[in-house]
Amino acid sequence: MTTDHEKALQTFHSKLLDSGHIMHVTVKYITGLPFYYLQPEAHVSKQQLEEQIKIAAAKAMKGKRLTLTMSYVRKSQAGYVYRVRFLVPQRKMFCCGNLCDDCIRFTNP
Structure with missing residues (x-):
């Protein structure tokens, strides 16, 4: 069974490829952090690429309690490198x- 976080990552990856602005996506995990190597189409600018990332992330997060953190890392030979993370909000573990309002006493285990 996959978690909401894993489903969001899968949806995000597929939406990036379906956007029509990105030719190739590679994900590398370095020290546990995901780095997305994006190869855009020839006519796509950096701003358009970032918009496509945000649109794909919004579709991936829809209906889930996740937040997006995205930061530009560098321009590589093939394209751009971004660190994209979906963060899960922290839950209280004790009263x-x-x-x-969100006390642990009011939730079912």
Whole structure:
């Protein structure tokens, strides 16, 4: 069974390839962080590429509690390199006694 995070990564990868602006996508994990090597079409600018990344990420995150962190790393020989991560929000693991709305006492295990 795949988690929402894994489903988002799969959807993100497929949406990037389906966009029509990106010819090839390679993902390399370096020290546990995903780096996306993107080879855009010849006519695509960096701004258009970043827009396509954001659109694909929005489609991947739809209906899930994830946030996107994206940072430009460098321009490689074949294209651009970005660090793209989907972050899962932290959940409380204990009751602090402050009567919070999202208190762990009010959730089912």
